[in-house]
Amino acid sequence: MQNITIAIDGFSSCGKSTLAKALAHKLNYKYIDTGAMYRAVTLYAIRHQWIDTEKNINETALIQALSEIELGFVNNAETHHSDITLNGENVEQEIRLMPVSSVVSKVSTIKEVREKMVALQRQMGKRKGVVMDGRDIGTNVFPKAELKLFMTADPEVRARRRADEYSSKGQYFSLDDIKHNLQQRDQEDLNRKENPLIKADDAVVLDNSDLSREQQLEFVLKLVSDLQLIRREPPLH
């Protein structure tokens, strides 16, 4: 079967990365978590104290430092998934914590940050055989991706999933705080000037509020196999 590019976009905490990882594993594709890349840049800015308590960002300092930020992915032997590295340091755990989550959407509105991330993502996915998830993959990073998914889920379900994720790491927040954070990120992602979150015209919508992980995987694998069949059919003339 010919390798394709699978672009998965959608709201925060819709299970994009869970599905993307399972797909990549099943198809033996590379998985690129583009949200992790924006998170790592945000962590860099936090560590340099370029973001204050009011969430004001010293954009000039961050933009000037972009050339010093090196991102990569390394295989995690325990989870069998790839972890993100920031200048060689594995920061997979730290980027998931609330200090980063609460400001990452704002950092990702910065044009120069996006330009750097998009260029890296195109480079990483240029050989196809890749599942990439984010907010602008099907519309901007790989507008010609063979398969585009737009994931969504009920806000209550999303908040509960995020709460479970936090509590599994020993972090406890009220459901209201989590909902508020998700709503805020949705608004920022939808309304930003540079590459906002929008469904690509040719994306398949996947609302997974009531679907198990297995059902989602099965649904998408069927789309992939249909696509492969369509692509292999000889031309009609």
Ligand code: DC
């Ligand atoms: O997928 P995530 O929740 O880890 O993403 C973190 C943030 O990064 C999200 O709030 C928006 C931003 N993001 C983006 O702007 N474009 C992407 N392709 C991926 C993420």
